[in-house]
Amino acid sequence: MPVVTDLRHHGDVELAPGLADLAVNVRAGTGPAWLRTVLHEAIDDSAAYPDAGPARAAVAAAHGRDPAEVLLTAGAAEAFTLLARALRPRRAVVVHPSFTEPEVALRAAAHPATRLLLRPEEGYRLDPAAVPEDADDRRALLAALPPGVEPVGEPRSSFVLLRVPDGGRVPEALRDRGWAVRRADTFPGLSRDHLRVAVRDPETSRAFTAALAGILYGGPAAEETH
Template sequence: MESGSGTALDALARLRHHGDAEAGPGLLDFAVNVQGDGPPEWLRRRLADAVAGLGRYPSAEAERRAREQVASRHGRTPDEVLPLAGGAEGFAMLPRLDVREAVLIHPSFTEPELALREAGVPVTHVTLDAPYRLDPSAVPESADLVVLGNPTNPTSVLHPAADVLALRRPGRILVVDEAFMDAVPGETESVAGLALPDVLVLRSLTKTWALAGLRCGYALGAPDVLARLCHGRAHWPVGSLQLEAITACSEPAAVAEAGEKARRIGADRAVAVGLLRNAGIEVHTPAAAPFLLLRLPDGERMRTRLRERGIAVRRCDTFPGLGPDFLRIAVRPRAMTEQLIATMREFL
């Protein structure tokens, strides 16, 4: 267990660094975990049809439909659903829970920590060493907010639901970032379907459905917890197209399509692991997410050289607990992965 260190400004800047900062026009993108360049054709048509209504404010009826569809998808009630402008909006709301002491389980996505630190909430790291397995006993009993990702970014570790729920304590809210859970076949180990008074689940629709530019997600939690999150929230916080996307991506046909995508991602990930290891590159497994964590003798040099050759990968020294020798790559189809590895071999 360790507390954050370094100058405040430098620390906040590192927490705000994300994969989109690594990508750019013309680069072969292994830095961002979005699947594809844009949403599937059926979803594009659905959103295009909704454009005609943009002259009207987002309606209560549209929000109700979104809540009901998400609730049906997870076996919850509509009052346990909160549509969000991307999962990241849910992290920005966490300080409204009047947190005394937050624990962030790292290495993990840094946006929750940034939101809490900017609000002046005391933050403690519980840093997991490889193989990055969750140890509930390492979390201080005094923490009234605990945040972890499952599967975790960037380690690609999927924690057992029993271990996740072992973090529950009286007076504590457990926040589970399941942004990549829909990329796990069967969504095994998800706690999204459990109506628990002290567990808040955040979901993103931007990765699997290639909607990063639209900002779509939702929270699942007890109605009183969601009400606390909404205190002071701007009016019309989620636009009409976002509500339409949240509804559409939660319908049974879309959930089935996401499941098929998850299986394809799993197959591509297994191929990538084999190719990387054959090239002598250390890759962390088991892996369950649409990305892989790599470790190289000089990761920063490799990242720089790959970029010079037109390939973007994600640096990982901005994740607490990892250093410059770690890189994260998105799971891509075999041909793209082979291109990446062929270029990496030139510099190994």
């Protein structure tokens, strides 16, 4: 029988009065004096709903974003819950051992989650090849690239950097067919032959690469649109 794991078991379960806390908090001792002052002063306003505007503006300024793009959460666990409710993944794969709340959130939102267990004999390193193919949209994009288009390096994010023959004319030609990609010659060290492409679902990637092939080599694929 498979081992049943309590995904809700966190370090706070291990605590008891009088124990030195090495189970939960990453910071020892109490909060700084300025934080205690702010919290105490906030008690006077606790009868009303808090105004998240100042905090949202501060976070936006710290990260150089528009405040409208900032979502404040009560810790990372709530962020996982909100993402699981908003997304409709075709295949969710959770890497373990790791923080268990992402899997909890996925299952609570009725998304089946497949576990990818890192192996101790491999130093708990993630082998990208171990990710199921139907959960790896990046692999689907790379597999559909037309001849002559090469990925630069080993893509590990939601973007893929491509080297495209005669790339200077490609972005505008793609725009004419309804596709927007990022020209990469504005990055120091890259040329007009480099394009940065966001990874999407396999169907979108196949339509994109068909359009790209049509631009580079002509033929029916040139008429493909998404």
